[in-house]
Amino acid sequence: MCKMAVMDDDASAVLEGVGQRLRVLRRSRGTTLAELAGETGLTASTLSRLENGKRRPTLEQLLPLARAHGVPLDDLVGYRHTGDPRVHLRPVARDGMTFVPLTRRAGGIQVFKVVYPPASRWGEPALKTHEGYEWFYVMNGSVRFVLGDQDLVLRAGEAAEFDTRLPHWIGSAGEHPAELLTLIGLQGERAHLTVSGD
Template identity: 75%
Template sequence: METPEGDVLAGVGPRLRALRHQRGATLAALAEETGLTASTLSRLENGRLRPTLEQLLPLARAHGVPLDDLVAAPPTGDPRVHLRPVRRSGLTLVPLTRRAGGVQAYKVVYPPAGRASTKKPRSHEGYEWFYVLNGSVRFVLGEREFLLGVGEAAEFDTRVPHWIGSADDRPAELLVLFGPQGERAHLGARRTS
């Protein structure tokens, strides 16, 4: 008979794999970041190794999620959303979704153009949609460049080389939806008549 602890730990592997894929990290890169071996990480993700606290803590840190998210701890009854910003590559990311896998939502703050890193387009698996909340952004997609302001949105396949950054001396804030398997954001309303 499965124990409640066993049920909780059984779901850790798929969550770890989904978080790693969401970040686009390899087992080797994650091993270097956490100090765990690639073999250990693979066995954790595949459920062949029962995770320990000593393994979960560096993994939670590396993925930028609370330990509770890795083990799917039950909610404590507090309905407030406690956002925990993460800084990566000069950006501030605020995860808005609390589950691993599927479409992920973030608020992303891009630093002013003078402080941004050099414009280096990147590509990776997935599909992205973003909406400009504040400021304006320069968006490079393939060979084309766009300027988007407050209230404008873009949707694109992330396999096409792309770059996003603030367009001026103010930070730019975006609402971003990212689907690692290429899920698209479908906007529309259902007809009622």
């Protein structure tokens, strides 16, 4: 067998599972094909054909899909790292906050380091609700945590967990930034990183 044929076989094997991974990622985010089309600039029919394996994906299609799903391109093509176990951090800025992802797998609980700016940057708390459950641990600084009719201040070393269907708001309580370690489910991740932060 010639070298070119072996390379084609390898490429086919790598791309074979892309459709199923794309479908699992989209469904785990609770996103429709139409919504994903809006995020990526690809048509819903193209996305459907990619997920069903009726169309072979190109790099130009995979890049916006990886961005939309918040996963490395390697995850879409099923490439398994065999060397460096480190998570390469790519901070996301949203509404004055900085989210640093500490996990890289798609689906399930996601872990973030969240940096809230000083309290002087916030106005009155705007309580929000969304599907999911959240846990956070204050690493540095102090945090004002409003949950329903409770108005609490948590300091370094303290933690909280709550149902995000309850109206809530989190922000720095002092004149210095506050740093939190946060675990959130899929719906919570979408609310924080796609719509707006708490």
